[in-house]
Amino acid sequence: MSSRLELIGPQGLRTDGRRFNELRNMNCKPSVLSQADGSAYIEQGNTKCLAAVYGPREARTKAQVLHNRANINVEISLAPFSMEERKKRSKSDKRILEIASAVKQTFEPIIMTELYARSQIDIYLQILQFDGGTVQICINAATLAIIDAGIPMKDYVCACSAGCIDDEPVLDLNHLEESNTPELTVALLPKNDKITLLQMESRLHIDKFQQVMEMAAKGCKEIHTVLDKAVRENIKDLLKKSSI
Amino acid sequence: MPPALISPSENDYILRGVDSNIRADGRGRLDYRQIILETGLITQASGSARCRLGEGTDVLVGIKVELGAVELDGADEDVAAIKAKRGRVVCNVECSPIASQQFAGRGADDFNNELTQMLDRVLNGPQGGLNLEKLCIIPGQQCWIVYIDAIVLDYAGNILDTIFMATRAALYNTKIPKTIIQDRGDGEIEFDISDDEEEWERIEGWDKVPVAITLNKIGSRHIVDATPLEELTTEAKLLVTVNKDGKVCGLQKSGGGSINPSLLNDMVQTGRSLGQSLIQSLDEMLQREENDINLKRARKERIEKLGFFAAI
Amino acid sequence: MNTKNIVTPGQRLGFAQDYVAGPGTYVRGNLLYASVVGMKRVSKQTAEGETLVLTVSREKQQSAIPEVCSLVSKVIRITPKEAVVSIMVVDNSPCKEDFQGIIRQQDVRATERDKVKIHESFRPGDIIRAEVISLGDARSYYLSTAKNELGVIYAQSIEGAAMIPISWQEMQCTKTKAIELRKCAKPF
Numbered sequence: 210m211s212s213r214l215e216l217i218g219p220q221g222l223r224t225d226g227r228r229f230n231e232l233r234n235m236n237c238k239p240s241v242l243s244q245a246d247g248s249a250y251i252e253q254g255n256t257k258c259l260a261a262v263y264g265p266r267e268a269r270t271k272a273q274v275l276h277n278r279a280n281i282n283v284e285i286s287l288a289p290f291s292m293e294e295r296k297k298r299s300k301s302d303k304r305i306l307e308i309a310s311a312v313k314q315t316f317e318p319i320i321m322t323e324l325y326a327r328s329q330i331d332i333y334l335q336i337l338q339f340d341g342g343t344v345q346i347c348i349n350a351a352t353l354a355i356i357d358a359g360i361p362m363k364d365y366v367c368a369c370s371a372g373c374i375d376d377e378p379v380l381d382l383n384h385l386e387e388s389n390t391p392e393l394t395v396a397l398l399p400k401n402d403k404i405t406l407l408q409m410e411s412r413l414h415i416d417k418f419q420q421v422m423e424m425a426a427k428g429c430k431e432i433h434t435v436l437d438k439a440v441r442e443n444i445k446d447l448l449k450k451s452s453i
Numbered sequence: 454m455p456p457a458l459i460s461p462s463e464n465d466y467i468l469r470g471v472d473s474n475i476r477a478d479g480r481g482r483l484d485y486r487q488i489i490l491e492t493g494l495i496t497q498a499s500g501s502a503r504c505r506l507g508e509g510t511d512v513l514v515g516i517k518v519e520l521g522a523v524e525l526d527g528a529d530e531d532v533a534a535i536k537a538k539r540g541r542v543v544c545n546v547e548c549s550p551i552a553s554q555q556f557a558g559r560g561a562d563d564f565n566n567e568l569t570q571m572l573d574r575v576l577n578g579p580q581g582g583l584n585l586e587k588l589c590i591i592p593g594q595q596c597w598i599v600y601i602d603a604i605v606l607d608y609a610g611n612i613l614d615t616i617f618m619a620t621r622a623a624l625y626n627t628k629i630p631k632t633i634i635q636d637r638g639d640g641e642i643e644f645d646i647s648d649d650e651e652e653w654e655r656i657e658g659w660d661k662v663p664v665a666i667t668l669n670k671i672g673s674r675h676i677v678d679a680t681p682l683e684e685l686t687t688e689a690k691l692l693v694t695v696n697k698d699g700k701v702c703g704l705q706k707s708g709g710g711s712i713n714p715s716l717l718n719d720m721v722q723t724g725r726s727l728g729q730s731l732i733q734s735l736d737e738m739l740q741r742e743e744n745d746i747n748l749k750r751a752r753k754e755r756i757e758k759l760g761f762f763a764a765i
Numbered sequence: 766m767n768t769k770n771i772v773t774p775g776q777r778l779g780f781a782q783d784y785v786a787g788p789g790t791y792v793r794g795n796l797l798y799a800s801v802v803g804m805k806r807v808s809k810q811t812a813e814g815e816t817l818v819l820t821v822s823r824e825k826q827q828s829a830i831p832e833v834c835s836l837v838s839k840v841i842r843i844t845p846k847e848a849v850v851s852i853m854v855v856d857n858s859p860c861k862e863d864f865q866g867i868i869r870q871q872d873v874r875a876t877e878r879d880k881v882k883i884h885e886s887f888r889p890g891d892i893i894r895a896e897v898i899s900l901g902d903a904r905s906y907y908l909s910t911a912k913n914e915l916g917v918i919y920a921q922s923i924e925g926a927a928m929i930p931i932s933w934q935e936m937q938c939t940k941t942k943a944i945e946l947r948k949c950a951k952p953f
Contacts (some may be wrong), residue, residue, distance in 0.1 A: 243509045244553045244605045255496060259606060261551040284557065286549055289602040290498040290515030297545065297602075321791065321800055331557065333550040335606070337513065338495050356774060359823060361800035364775030400775040400798075438893065440773050444802050444823060448771075461890075571886060 215326060216386055223374075224385055225254070232381045232428055235435050236406060237349075238388075239357040239443045245333075248357025251350045254383055255340035260350035262358040264330035265283050273329055278322035283309040283332045285347060291339040305343045309334075315368075315396050315406045321361040330360060341384035344369050344394045356440055365436060366405060368396035369428030371421045373413060378424040393418075395425040399433035400427065454694075457704045459580060459685040463588070463655060467686045471671045478507075490618065490738045491625035500627025504619035506678065509609020511552075512616050514601065514623040520646075521598040523589070540596035544573040544579075545603070546616060552608040552653040566601075570704070572616060575663060575694055576601070580702035582661025583624070591642050592630055597629060599656065610680040617665040624662060625739055628653035640694065657723020663696040663703070664732055670712060675720050677727060691720050695728030770806075772821055777919070779819065789821030803855075831855050831864055831906050835896045835915070838866055840887045846870050848887045850895070850908065865905040867894060872909040873948055885934075886948040892919040896951050917948035922934040 216224060225234070242248035245261035252258070260398070268274045285305050289297045298305060312332070332345050332354065332390030348368035355362055372382045372390040377392065382392050391413040396406035413421065470476050480486070487509030494547075495501035496513040524541065525533050546568035550557040556564070575581055588597040601623070603616050631647040631654060654718045669679045669687040679687060688710030694703040700722065706712065712720070772778065778790060778797045785905040786792050787808075789801045799805070803823035821900050847870060851863035873881045887893065901907040910916045911934075920928050921943060922938035930949040931937045937944050 231842070242511075242551060243609050244607065245551065247549070249652045256919055257550055259549075263554050272841070284550055286547070288515060288602070288604055289545060289547075290495060290501070290517050293497060295517040295519060295602075314640075331550075331554070333557070335549045335604070337604075338497055356802050359801050359803075360773050361791070363791065363793070363800060365773070374727050379663075396777065402778075440802050441768075441771055444771050446769055447823065461921070 216389060219379070223379065225383060227381075228339060229379045230424065230427070232431055233383065235432070236435060237353060237439045238352050239439060240447075245354075245358075247354045247356070248359070249350050249357055250351035251346060251353060251385050252338075252343060253349070253381070255338055256342055256346050257338040258350045259337060260337045260348045260354035261333045262291070262330065262333075262354040262360065263333075263359070263398055263406050265325040265328040265360065266330075267330040268327065269375065271273050274357065275326050279320070279325035279330050281317055281320065281330050281332065283311070283313040283316075283334070283351075284379055284443075285309045285334045287336045287339065291336055291343050292344060294357050301312075305359070308344055308347060309379045311344060311408065312351055312414055313365055314346055316351065316355070319362050319364065319366055319398070319405065320355065321363065324361060339384065341382055341387045341390050344368065344395075344406075345370050345381075345396075348406070349436065353439065357443070364398040367399050367429040367432040368394060368406065369425050369432055370394045371425035371428060373417050376417070378417065378421045380428045382422050386447075393425055395422065395429060397426060399428055399430055404448055456654070463682060464686050467683055468672050471674050471676055471683075474682075475674070476683070478624060480678075482674060482676045483723065485731070487620065488735070488738070490622050490735065490742075492622050492739065492742060500575065500623045500625075502619045502622035502626055504615050504622065505607075506611060506615055508607065509607060509680070510605075510611055510615045510617045511607035512603055512605055512612070514603045514605070514616070514619040516623050516627045517600045517604070518627060518629050519525075519593060519596050519600065520590075521594050523593055525593070535742055536587050537583040537593040538651065540590075542576045542583065542585070542599045542601060544569055544576060544601045546572060546605070547603070548605040548608070548612075552605045556605075557610075557757075559741070568613065568616065571613065571665075571692075572601070572603070572620065574750075575703060576620075580663065580694075580696070580700075582658045582663065582696060584657040587657045588629075590634065590644055592609070594642075599627070608681070608686050610682075611667060611678045614665050614667050614678065617663070617694075618731075621662045621664060621732075621735065622739060624656055624659040627656050627659075629656060629682075630654075647720075661696055663694040664728055666693045666695060666728045666731070667691070667721045668693065670708075670710060670716070670720070673716070675716070675723065677733055691717070691724070693724030693728065695725050697729065697730070697732045699725055699729045701725055770804045773802045774798075774800055774913075774923050778805060778821075783817070784819040785798055785816050787818040787820030790819055806849070814871070824930055831866070831897050835894060836908075837892065839916075840891045840893060841865075842889055842891050843883050843887055845883060849905070850893065852906065852908075866897070866908045867901065867905045868908045868910060872898065872907070872911055875911040885946040887917065887945050888920065888947070890921060891905075891917045891947070892915050910948055910950075913951040914953065915947040918950050920945075920947055 227416040234268045235253050239249045241250045249260045265279050272296040287298045303395040332351050345368035353367050370382050371380050372392045374390050394408045397404045474481050489505040492502045495515050499518040500516040542578040570680045631652040633646050634644045648710040668675045670689045671686050689708040689712050692705040740755040778801045781792045781795045781797050789793050790801050791800050799821045803821045806820050808818040838850040838852040841849045841851050848868045850866045862895050871878045873886050894907040895910045897906050898909045899907045922928050924941050926938050926940035928936040928938050935944050936947045
């Protein structure tokens, strides 16, 4: 697979100066909003996302009531200025709905929904700036916000993408890379390596798949360490404040 | 989602507080919460700013400047002649469900529309301050379109004032690339857009853009920068838009109650003087931020942005 | 403050046979894991051979939960047979979220129980002191005001002004001097 664009420089560095197996710079902070029950802000490179979680609370409409567990509702909105070209996207944009549904399906088995029968959990995601890896940032942000809301879940869910440039597996693609190479997004439970989401939308040789997959899984583990650190810092702050 | 409710006791508490010039968070009637203003957060946009009021309301404005055709259709000749020489400003305000459960689903559509219209009316009118003629590149053909998109990220009352503050700062931050116009003779005009990142212009007249002050009438008094609970207690609202010369650029009364003419006069005067001092402190904030960046750039230090939520 | 006790979701806490899984934890296989972020706590052993309960929570203390004791609550709605209240304070400690309680017609006062009319005893919005007499059904606690020191402690008249008790079953509006009927609590 050779790409038209030079995605790897002569020194073996990528367009943004990273190595093959390097994640983008990642920043995250839970508990950032005043109204939501749980919230988080996260940035991975130039992709920035805010997440808010409301609930568990009474279901808004009768149709949404599930008698044995909580209903999870995911809504994603994209800021009009987040992309290269200004584009106002409606909430019913097919691509956005698909991502929302992927996020919902990822969290359904992980959140202990059976504890909150007949209620509803809302996850709202707002993408402020876009530079590739929408699915992964949505999942990571949602994980942080759910933990912040104190909703019981079996484990963290961490997502990461990986791709293949010139037969070499690379980690955490940015927008330029993801539009020119096959991209694989994986979400897994870092404690027992179970995969809860896997997406690939282009052609990749089966022999390469294993390597790319391992790369992505490694990325998820790294992301887990970052998220875990942020959560622990936050709870320490919280306990310090409440002990005064 | 039904609108929030307030109990008679809470109502009473706020009313008495306002009457004795001390509010639940310790402010006086005419005090604003602490304002945090920051520009240049979104790299993909031509200009951006975020404004946060106290621990609550948070608005992010992103501005994109794009080339477009001059819009002529649908207007009569006189209007068309004016329009042909102008660029355009397109506003859009969105309340994200992140900010409050009220905005989920279609719940915010009406409110979004109301806010959008309000912003649009001020910025596209002659009182908006922006020199729209400067945004025109080739009269009747090409112009810059300034897309102003505001997102409400967190809600703790007084959204409109915050949107105006953030918009003003974002306009200050907006960079329009320089254009070079070449007249080829026989009526054909060509233009080039400079590739040089250092060659840019500010939107002329950004400093004349007014800010909005929402005055809430509670009991027989009025307050500024209301919290959500205070907004529920409010009988009538008066929106005063003021520019830096202290000129009133617009008034709009909303809400169920009525305002006494003498109180109205009082409220407009308060709005005017508060607006002027607010603009002054906002300009100082922007200047300070810019000086800081320039200083760091001169020393070749890393320019670190506060980031979205570092300031909390 | 011991930061070592902070656990995050998915963290292994111990073997399932050693502890009973309390709130904030779950069992998978024969291991116990945390499901929320917070402090790990083990219950104190009270009886010999009793299995310890392991819980994870971020609060310093659990919310007050109604038990058989006195409490303060607010009347939500009334029907001819009962008054529905929301319990706000239990034994001087406020509840994190309100619990629902019911005061039945026969539990309003100790004497002449058959003549009690709910609307002559409570009105929606009244703040009352009551005690729990039983944990009731699945939805609400059963409360009683059948003691001298129990009953309405704060009420507003139709006019919206506060009222003061003038006898054990009457209150007077401070503004209009109108008298309304209530089952008042005897001031301490």
